[in-house]
Amino acid sequence: MSILITNIKQLLQVHDHNVLILKGEAMKTLSVLENAYLYIEHDTIIEYGDMKYCEGIEAETIVDATGKIVLPSWCDSHTHLVYAGNRTTEFVDRINGLSYAEIANRGGGILNSAKLLQDTSEEDLYEQSINRLEELIKIGTGAFEIKTGYGLTVEAELKMLRVIKRIKLESLAKITPTLLAAHAIPEDYREKKPDYIKLITEELIPKAAKLNIARYIDVFCEDGYFDINDTEAILKAGQKYKFRPKIHVNQFNILGGVALGAKYNALSVDHLEELNAEDIKALKNKDTIPVALPGCSFFLGIPYTPARQLIDAGLPLAIASDYNPGSAPSGNMNFVVSTACIKLKMTPEEAINAATINGAYAMGISNMYGSITRGKKANVIITKPLNHYSEIPYAFAHNPIEQIVINGQLKDIKNPEENFRI
Ligand code: NIG
Numbered sequence: 001m002s003i004l005i006t007n008i009k010q011l012l013q014v015h016d017h018n019v020l021i022l023k024g025e026a027m028k029t030l031s032v033l034e035n036a037y038l039y040i041e042h043d044t045i046i047e048y049g050d051m052k053y054c055e056g057i058e059a060e061t062i063v064d065a066t067g068k069i070v071l072p073s074w075c076d077s078h079t080h081l082v083y084a085g086n087r088t089t090e091f092v093d094r095i096n097g098l099s100y101a102e103i104a105n106r107g108g109g110i111l112n113s114a115k116l117l118q119d120t121s122e123e124d125l126y127e128q129s130i131n132r133l134e135e136l137i138k139i140g141t142g143a144f145e146i147k148t149g150y151g152l153t154v155e156a157e158l159k160m161l162r163v164i165k166r167i168k169l170e171s172l173a174k175i176t177p178t179l180l181a182a183h184a185i186p187e188d189y190r191e192k193k194p195d196y197i198k199l200i201t202e203e204l205i206p207k208a209a210k211l212n213i214a215r216y217i218d219v220f221c222e223d224g225y226f227d228i229n230d231t232e233a234i235l236k237a238g239q240k241y242k243f244r245p246k247i248h249v250n251q252f253n254i255l256g257g258v259a260l261g262a263k264y265n266a267l268s269v270d271h272l273e274e275l276n277a278e279d280i281k282a283l284k285n286k287d288t289i290p291v292a293l294p295g296c297s298f299f300l301g302i303p304y305t306p307a308r309q310l311i312d313a314g315l316p317l318a319i320a321s322d323y324n325p326g327s328a329p330s331g332n333m334n335f336v337v338s339t340a341c342i343k344l345k346m347t348p349e350e351a352i353n354a355a356t357i358n359g360a361y362a363m364g365i366s367n368m369y370g371s372i373t374r375g376k377k378a379n380v381i382i383t384k385p386l387n388h389y390s391e392i393p394y395a396f397a398h399n400p401i402e403q404i405v406i407n408g409q410l411k412d413i414k415n416p417e418e419n420f421r422i
Pocket residue numbers: 109110113220248251296322324325326327328
């Protein structure tokens with residue numbers, strides 16, 4: 001299998017050397033090759049360059065990309081896309097004035113999704129979830145982090161892990177599983193939270209480790225959910241089993257989760273709608289990447305992550321969808337990239353960097369994904385004819401994509417019969 005894409009108007013995120021992350025000032029530059037070709041063999045990027053050096057390259061499939069832009073597929077480093085049903089009733093409740101916290105306090109929210117998931121068969125959960133994922137592959141996402149967290153019992157959490165594993169084995173997309181061990185406190189444990197923490201640290205984490213599906217561990221560190229001590233206890237227990245943290249922090253309140261994440265060498269700290277100077281200080285010179293989730297701010301009407309403060313402090317930043325039924329029921333990364341520009345005041349260059357190479361870093365896969373580099377996996381987006389890459393975020397809520405290559409396979413995204421499974 002070989003694919004040659006010719007006459008590319010702009011080939012984005014091209015790096016001869018294997019870049020793993022872009023920080024601060026470096027995020028302002030998007031490396032672009034004009035009038036380029038890209039050559040793929042099997043699932044790998046083999047070569048690229050100026051069209052004048054393309055002569056003599058033969059391939060089974062040739063795609064003429066005249067007037068089009070080619071870039072690495074979106075790398076969505078934060079999703080909860082394995083869930084059952086939806087929460088449209090709460091959507092209407094919020095329109096009518098209830099807040100996210102008020103809905104959660106009366107037993108809705110995450111607890112609602114957990115009840116539904118516990119009552120859904122593994123097969124049905126798999127079908128619902130892979131269908132969501134495939135809709136997103138068609139609009140440009142090639143790598144997804146997927147969290148558990150809607151189980152809230154050991155058995156249901158392990159069921160979620162098995163579903164994520166099956167998706168990982170069967171999908172052409174790259175999947176990074178995360179054990180969201182502590183997402184909410186179940187009703188039965190309301191008055192005895194320490195028992196629930198014990199269940200997580202002494203039963204769930206060891207059993208999940210034994211399944212050997214997820215390498216990352218997550219906690220919803222937030223008022224009314226898990227405080228800083230709970231979070232530390234869970235990260236400590238995870239550490240024993242070699243889980244690396246990727247945690248929910250500062251969505252509504254600052255509890256010190258950012259510094260805790262940095263202390264435990266978290267791969268990422270996500271949300272950060274609230275942020276202070278100490279948080280920024282805690283992230284300096286660390287391997288932990290902050291992740292903004294603009295779709296969540298949009299949907300809940302909460303502040304947007306102060307991306308400028310983070311980037312201007314020299315830090316890296318990734319953007320992700322947070323796709324979940326309660327706070328961000330869309331995984332559309334084209335929209336996330338637009339929103340990052342419009343609301344987080346990121347430049348198109350910064351937003352595209354944040355959604356490709358830095359998104360890959362936030363999943364621990366940027367050695368193989370997130371840039372056009374020889375030897376990296378061939379996951380690319382081919383846009384419709386566009387004059388400039390800035391048009392991708394500019395025309396918000398449009399679909400700029402015409403074709404995709406995923407795991408080295410060219411796909412007709414308009415064909416409803418097209419298959420995205422191995
Ligand atoms: O990332 N913050 C915690 N978890 C999700 C929302 C979960 C839900 O409401 O179902 C989030 O926003």
